[in-house]
Amino acid sequence: MNKGLSLAKVYINSSYGISNFVYNLKNNKKDAAKAIALVLLILFSTTGLFGMYLYFNIKMYDFLKQVQQQGMVITMAVIFASILTVMFGIITVIANYFFNQEGDVVLALPLSKKDLLLAKFINTYIVEAIVTFVIMAIGVGVYGVKSKEGLIFYLVSIIATIFIPLIPLAICYFIIIPFMNYGNFAKKKDMFMIIGGLFGIGIGVLYQYFISTLVNINATPELLVNKLTNKNGLIDVVGRAYYPSIWVSNGVINYNKVSGLLYLVSFVLLSLLVVYVLILTTSNLYYKSIIGSNEVTKKNREIRTSELKVIFKKNGLIKALFNREFKLMNREPVYFLNGPLVIVFLPVIFGIMFFTNNKAMEGINTLLINMQNVKLIFIYSIIAIIMLGSTASIAPTSISREGNGIYVLKSLPISPMDIIKAKFLHAALFGALGAVITCIATIYFKMSFGYIVLAFIVGNLWLFASYLVGILIELKWPKLNWDNPQKPMKQNVNVIVSLFITFAFAALVYFIGTKISGTISVILLIAVPVILFIVLYLFLKKYINILYSTL
Amino acid sequence: MLKINNLSKIYGKNKVKALDNINLEVKKGEIFGFLGPNGAGKTTTIKLITGILKIDEGDIFVNGIDVKKNPIEAKKQIGFVPDNPEIFNRLTGLEYLNFIADVFEMDSEKRADIILRLAEEFEIKSALKERISSYSHGMKQKLVLIGALMHNPPVWILDEPMVGLDPKSAYTLKNMMRQHADSGNTVFFSTHIMEVAEKVCDRIGIIKNGRIIFVGTVEELKEKKNDESLEKMFLELIENE
Structure with missing residues (x-):
């Protein structure tokens, strides 16, 4: 098992770049600061999400206190963390299967099958532990502060939290390992990644639905609590299906009683036992599923003479570059799921939220009664187009996604501006698709055709400027050294910076649209992005050769 | 034709000199082998010729075209094989x-x-x-x-082109290199395989710590080193120079 722990250490280091960060902290302060900034930005971007959860916990506590049931706040946190662990766990386990850092080198080492699985389990556990700690910190924090608990309560909570993700994560492995074996799925990486990604989006929809339901009953906390705690409510169902969640919450709440200690010890022992059983029973199956997962079946499709004209068709340079961009992005599931697919799915999620949330519908209907509000809907449509177009993150990942391929590109006789043009067009195509979807949705809000066309044009003009911002940031700070495609897409600070700038653009649109009246506002809505675009383009044109040569 | 004048390259904040004042000329009709231990500067030189890296000091001319001043036209003259085909x-x-x-x-x-x-x-x-x-x-x-x-392309720049090739393909490539050079073109390639360098190259250059320590034919090197094998001469050179 010691070897398993050593391997886990290597996995963790390579997944989260800990050694690199420690090295940078000593030798390269600038890179270390960047890494810290990225973590802070990610935390900042989730404050809204967890802020809402904190707010509900406080409300829940206050109401439950009246009926002496405030311990339910802890139970709720345990259940919520466990459910999230299962949901994220499935995605993380699948991702770990396919972005196997071990490659053939680790498989060739004299490591036991149990070591291999244990190391992978520990590596995935880290992500789940972080999520669990955040959720538990909110529940435990609210309960602890409000009940004026002492240090031991928090210490017991921390110990309990460490063990909470173990059973849910083991369940994920119990589900995924046989799946990978019997469905021959390990070899269908792309398909599996897309299914996993859609599953993730499904979780997003469910979460949004859950939150919007809570918002609906926000006015009366007793309704909310009833919904969670009544017979067949969330706590009841999960509590019955996953009884250990009740043990751990009883353990934390009654930390100063013998019964509490017994609950906690039972939970810890059970968690360890489940992991032990997982390692014992599935390591053979796990090994079988990773062996040969990189095998490739060769189809050997011959080129027929009749196809020659189609296959070897000559394209202009920009078209060739655009085709390359398009294929490289959309054939990589990680890019496709986090990029272009968002453009289509985000409106679907909003649609579901919108139609399931009666209050939102009422609000829109009230808005529609007063036809003067058409301008407001027009402004909102522009903002929606800007937000949707930027969520695909095509421009702010355009250079980083090239990875080592950038050196091949640089060796070819292509002007840097032509490469940028193709990248810009790629972003603009999907931005326009998002704009079309938004415009179709605005028909529901009875916006006139003229306004729809205007919203399409204005929204895209702002997006054009935002693409140039994204590309410039990428040219200056590209993330080219990566070993798996998650890094340039999901761990790229340029995406977040670019997103914040786009938010600023959206805020500016809102300001112009609401604070300035009449034709002047429309002129400004068109003129400002055009001027921005021209300035950014001239800047790009001036510095592109320097920026490109230093990539 | 390939001409390198006073080429230097400095990496990073620590100002590590990867290439130190390199001068080299590869003529038309010539196969030039570029040899050196790991980290000597072979790939850096090739990346500078192909415009992948920015030239800090010096000049490179590909068929008379200045890589610094006219990179796109220079690249049009080049067929490049990188060391990593990923x-x-x-x-x-x-x-x-x-x-x-x-x-x-x-x-x-x-x-x-x-x-x-x-x-x-x-x-x-x-x-x-x-x-x-x-x-x-x-x-x-x-x-x-x-x-x-x-x-x-008139100039082939190949970084370790034989790595990973099966014997038949390596043989094909070697023949193609010869034919290409015989037709009045230029082939510049880096290699670790002494046998290939000895059999294929018209001239070789040996680089160590960013500096060229030998340029000439294998025969010239043999004369200098009392007819030893290229492998032995190479090892002696990089250890003693």
Whole structure:
């Protein structure tokens, strides 16, 4: 098992770049600061999400206190963390299967099958532990502060939290390992990644639905609590299906009683036992599923003479570059799921939220009664187009996604501006698709055709400027050294910076649209992005050769 | 023709001199082998010639065209094979080659003819419709080679081109290099394989710690070192210089 722990250490280091960060902290302060900034930005971007959860916990506590049931706040946190662990766990386990850092080198080492699985389990556990700690910190924090608990309560909570993700994560492995074996799925990486990604989006929809339901009953906390705690409510169902969640919450709440200690010890022992059983029973199956997962079946499709004209068709340079961009992005599931697919799915999620949330519908209907509000809907449509177009993150990942391929590109006789043009067009195509979807949705809000066309044009003009911002940031700070495609897409600070700038653009649109009246506002809505675009383009044109040569 | 004048390259904040005042001339009709231990500066030199890295000091001329002043025209003269053939894995072999053909503005008939012929010679024709990610290292190397050679560039710059090639393909490539040079073109390649350098190269250059320590024919080196094998001479040179 010691070897398993050593391997886990290597996995963790390579997944989260800990050694690199420690090295940078000593030798390269600038890179270390960047890494810290990225973590802070990610935390900042989730404050809204967890802020809402904190707010509900406080409300829940206050109401439950009246009926002496405030311990339910802890139970709720345990259940919520466990459910999230299962949901994220499935995605993380699948991702770990396919972005196997071990490659053939680790498989060739004299490591036991149990070591291999244990190391992978520990590596995935880290992500789940972080999520669990955040959720538990909110529940435990609210309960602890409000009940004026002492240090031991928090210490017991921390110990309990460490063990909470173990059973849910083991369940994920119990589900995924046989799946990978019997469905021959390990070899269908792309398909599996897309299914996993859609599953993730499904979780997003469910979460949004859950939150919007809570918002609906926000006015009366007793309704909310009833919904969670009544017979067949969330706590009841999960509590019955996953009884250990009740043990751990009883353990934390009654930390100063013998019964509490017994609950906690039972939970810890059970968690360890489940992991032990997982390692014992599935390591053979796990090994079988990773062996040969990189095998490739060769189809050997011959080129027929009749196809020659189609296959070897000559394209202009920009078209060739655009085709390359398009294929490289959309054939990589990680890019496709986090990029272009968002453009289509985000409106679907909003649609579901919108139609399931009666209050939102009422609000829109009230808005529609007063036809003067058409301008407001027009402004909102522009903002929606800007937000949707930027969520695909095509421009702010355009250079980083090239990875080592950038050196091949640089060796070819292509002007840097032509490469940028193709990248810009790629972003603009999907931005326009998002704009079309938004415009179709605005028909529901009875916006006139003229306004729809205007919203399409204005929204895209702002997006054009935002693409140039994204590309410039990428040219200056590209993330080219990566070993798996998650890094340039999901761990790229340029995406977040670019997103914040786009938010600023959206805020500016809102300001112009609401604070300035009449034709002047429309002129400004068109003129400002055009001027921005021209300035950014001239800047790009001036510095592109320097920026490109230093990539 | 390839001419390198007073070329230097400094890396990073610590100002590590990867190349130190290099001067080199490779003539038309010549195969030039570039030898040196790991980290000596071979790949850095090649990356500077092909415009991948920015030139800090000095000049490079490819067929008389200044790489610094006119990079695109200089690159049009070059067929380049990188040391790592990990390229555009999500494209198929055909898509990659068509992309390169579009960049070099090859017309449809010509590209079809050359791609199919070279693919046949390197025995990867039946895999061209498959994704590059499914290729073995050797197949990727062959694909990159075809991409570099198909537009018939006057100057070939090959970084460790034999790595991963099967004996037959290595033989084919060596013959192609000879034919290319004999037709009045230039071949510049780096290698670790002394036997290849000895048999194929008209002249060799040895680089150590960013400085050229020998340029000349293998015979000239042998004369200098009392007729020892190239391998032994190479080892002595990089240890003593």
